[in-house]
Amino acid sequence: MIFKYICNTCGKQYNPDTSRFRCNCGGLLDITKTNFKFSKRDILTSEWSLFRYINALPFEEHFGMWRDISMGEGLSPLVTFDKDFPNLIVKVDYMMPTLSFKDRGAAVLISKAKELGVKKVIQDSSGNAGTSIAAYAARAGMTCDIYVPENTSAKKVNQIAYHGANVHLIEGTREDTAEAALEAVERGDGFYASHVYNPFFYEGTKTFVYEIFEQLNGNMPDTLIIPTGNGTLLLGVYYGLKELFAMDMIDRIPKIIAVQSENCAPIYKAFKEDKTTVDATIVNAGTLAEGIAISCPKRGKQILEAIRDTDGDVILAPENKIVETRKYLAKKGFYVEPTTAATFAAFFEYYNKSDKTRNETFIIPFCGAGLKV
Numbered sequence: 615m616i617f618k619y620i621c622n623t624c625g626k627q628y629n630p631d632t633s634r635f636r637c638n639c640g641g642l643l644d645i646t647k648t649n650f651k652f653s654k655r656d657i658l659t660s661e662w663s664l665f666r667y668i669n670a671l672p673f674e675e676h677f678g679m680w681r682d683i684s685m686g687e688g689l690s691p692l693v694t695f696d697k698d699f700p701n702l703i704v705k706v707d708y709m710m711p712t713l714s715f716k717d718r719g720a721a722v723l724i725s726k727a728k729e730l731g732v733k734k735v736i737q738d739s740s741g742n743a744g745t746s747i748a749a750y751a752a753r754a755g756m757t758c759d760i761y762v763p764e765n766t767s768a769k770k771v772n773q774i775a776y777h778g779a780n781v782h783l784i785e786g787t788r789e790d791t792a793e794a795a796l797e798a799v800e801r802g803d804g805f806y807a808s809h810v811y812n813p814f815f816y817e818g819t820k821t822f823v824y825e826i827f828e829q830l831n832g833n834m835p836d837t838l839i840i841p842t843g844n845g846t847l848l849l850g851v852y853y854g855l856k857e858l859f860a861m862d863m864i865d866r867i868p869k870i871i872a873v874q875s876e877n878c879a880p881i882y883k884a885f886k887e888d889k890t891t892v893d894a895t896i897v898n899a900g901t902l903a904e905g906i907a908i909s910c911p912k913r914g915k916q917i918l919e920a921i922r923d924t925d926g927d928v929i930l931a932p933e934n935k936i937v938e939t940r941k942y943l944a945k946k947g948f949y950v951e952p953t954t955a956a957t958f959a960a961f962f963e964y965y966n967k968s969d970k971t972r973n974e975t976f977i978i979p980f981c982g983a984g985l986k987v
Contacts, residue, residue, distance in 0.1 A: 615648070616647065619813070633732070657828070692829045701973065705822070712773070718822065721750055727805055727807060733757065739791075740904050747809075759798065763786070767987050782795075795808075815846065816849050819849070827864060842906060845911055845916065868977075869927075870921055871921075871926050873956065873961070878907045879930060880908070885918060890915060890919075903953040936952050943958060951981070951984055
């Protein structure tokens with residue numbers, strides 16, 4: 615496999631062996647691959663982590679540093695939700711070392727940074743991604759600075775600090791936090807291990823669907839319901855599905871339905887107005903679903919393209935249903951963060967209006983554990 619960075623704005627390509635995090639034109643970078651081949655035979659069945667798919671990940675041949683960094687992330691269970699929703703399967707992705715799905719991206723991104731010889735990483739987050747980067751940076755022996763909004767839950771801040779990272783609490787919005795981290799990176803303070811800018815993070819989150827492929831013997835669901843702020847999981851899911859389809863490992867691509875908070879819904883607004891870009895003036899009116907409270911997602915154009923390419927949709931999570939839905943899920947045995955509860959609140963409204971005679975099958979991720987709030 616040969617891989618390079620490619621700007622999703624102007625198409626310029628770069629070798630991915632530098633600390634570059636965006637194009638000279640300001641565009642964000644993706645990964646383009648040539649000579650990419652993958653089949654079931656390439657899965658390392660003796661490896662019990664997401665690195666069983668190392669042959670589908672863009673590392674140099676014989677790369678092995680991941681063995682010292684991995685904490686067994688991935689391979690999360692698929693569980694039928696309950697008898698009332700026999701066509702609903704949940705993927706318990708909070709069963710990760712730091713209790714959120716972000717460990718998928720962090721494990722791959724930090725492994726790549728280690729391969730590049732990085733000594734210090736910088737990242738901005740609403741909490742979960744920062745925790746993941748901090749934990750894996752500690753495993754890799756890297757210094758780590760994490761920038762978080764000042765209203766981030768104390769438990770998440772404490773978890774980040776316990777991993778040895780330097781925590782910077784930033785006054786203002788989530789976007790203000792990102793700007794503070796960018797300023798530090800541009801000063802040369804460290805490598806930008808961003809779950810938004812760095813495309814290696816999405817190489818980690820794509821393993822979500824590689825696992826589903828294995829767990830369901832290639833029989834993919836009709837629809838994937840994905841909470842969406844910056845699109846970290848949605849884009850990884852989309853890239854993974856496209857690869858599996860291109861390799862003839864699946865015969866169709868499931869529909870992707872994005873979930874946004876009704877109080878912060880730039881993707882929803884753009885999608886319903888049939889726009890190709892996101893309105894940068896959208897305001898976060900405040901939501902319990904802090905994991906998707908992104909008013910100006912940097913990869914909004916790509917998120918919209920992914921949803922439309924799968925004949926998907928965008929639905930809203932009603933703010934006044936998040937708490938009761940979280941309690942409902944707990945009574946089913948699943949103690950989740952408000953963002954996951956918001957995802958289910960949106961799904962239940964969508965499902966109640968759907969044509970149930972179609973017998974549509976769904977998968978929804980449990981993205982973060984309730985212990986983190």
